[in-house]
Amino acid sequence: MQTQSKKHPHKDYINNDYTSFVHKVKKKTGIDLSMYKEAQMKRRLRSFFEKKEFSSFEDFFYNGINKDEDVLAEFLERMTINVSEFLRNPKRWEILTDVILPRLLKDRSKLKVWSAACSTGEEPYTLSIILDQYSGRKSSSILATDIDEAILLRAKTGFYTEKALKELSKDMLLHYFIKETSGYRVKDTLRNGIRFKKHNLLADMFETGFDLIVCRNVLIYFTEEAKHNIYKEFNKALNVGGVLFVGSTEQIFNPARYGFEAEDTFFYKKINKVE
Numbered sequence: 001m002q003t004q005s006k007k008h009p010h011k012d013y014i015n016n017d018y019t020s021f022v023h024k025v026k027k028k029t030g031i032d033l034s035m036y037k038e039a040q041m042k043r044r045l046r047s048f049f050e051k052k053e054f055s056s057f058e059d060f061f062y063n064g065i066n067k068d069e070d071v072l073a074e075f076l077e078r079m080t081i082n083v084s085e086f087l088r089n090p091k092r093w094e095i096l097t098d099v100i101l102p103r104l105l106k107d108r109s110k111l112k113v114w115s116a117a118c119s120t121g122e123e124p125y126t127l128s129i130i131l132d133q134y135s136g137r138k139s140s141s142i143l144a145t146d147i148d149e150a151i152l153l154r155a156k157t158g159f160y161t162e163k164a165l166k167e168l169s170k171d172m173l174l175h176y177f178i179k180e181t182s183g184y185r186v187k188d189t190l191r192n193g194i195r196f197k198k199h200n201l202l203a204d205m206f207e208t209g210f211d212l213i214v215c216r217n218v219l220i221y222f223t224e225e226a227k228h229n230i231y232k233e234f235n236k237a238l239n240v241g242g243v244l245f246v247g248s249t250e251q252i253f254n255p256a257r258y259g260f261e262a263e264d265t266f267f268y269k270k271i272n273k274v275e
């Protein structure tokens with residue numbers, strides 16, 4: 001019988017090249033690329049390294065990621081898309097404001113909130129604005145995390161061009177931002193209430209005691225196995241009655257399996273603990 005490698009030797013070389021790249025990256029950075037959808041990740045990284053004129057994943061690792069911190073930083077930035085915006089999918093944030101928050105704030109005045117995979121900060125600042133408008137956010141706490149430190153630095157800086165702010169009302173802009181020559185900067189009052197921290201959803205411990213976890217537009221990059229583990233960790237991280245808010249293409253199939261029930265589209269309420 002003819003083996004796969006005799007039929008497609010080139011293809012096998014490419015697969016081995018990627019598999020060994022995944023091992024090396026994990027050893028160097030702790031990031032496990034095998035937990036990300038493979039075809040998508042390969043395509044994304046290949047187009048990146050080809051632009052940088054590396055010839056293979058092996059070349060990209062040894063002569064790029066392993067040698068040059070700038071390439072490592074860019075690699076992290078390109079692994080997934082980082083785009084974000086304030087009030088992304090506005091109708092969903094209306095549900096948060098009109099349905100979810102009133103319920104959560106019926107039982108307590110102070111909420112513990114986590115924006116997981118927050119990218120450049122638009123999401124935690126959106127939460128901060130909404131909580132401030134709703135209840136005077138002084139009493140709530142917001143944790144904002146991402147795997148990429150460079151992106152967290154940008155999030156902390158809190159500077160945005162008009163494009164990222166297009167869904168915000170004039171009032172919100174006036175109240176929470178300072179106009180600068182080429183964009184807007186969030187006021188310290190907004191920034192000071194947010195704790196920015198590096199966190200890898202696939203490897204690090206999750207804090208607990210949250211009332212609301214917002215994790216949007218990152219789970220789409222992960223394998224089914226990785227998502228399965230993360231939903232279980234989110235269940236542990238939330239208080240009973242707490243809510244997981246996911247992205248608009250990230251509905252959970254069979255939420256009861258993870259101790260959740262759908263409270264509204266893309267909002268899952270923790271109903272019990274799962275092991």
Ligand SMILES: C[S@@+](CC[C@H](N)C(=O)[O-])C[C@H]1O[C@@H](n2cnc3c(N)ncnc32)[C@H](O)[C@@H]1O
Nearest residue numbers: 081082084117119147148200201202216217218
């Ligand atoms: C498209 S952005 C999502 C931003 C924001 N949540 C939103 O929906 O607008 C995806 C983010 O996921 C981050 N990310 C990728 N893998 C991650 C991981 N394993 N742990 C934590 N964050 C990760 C990326 O660095 C990127 O900033």
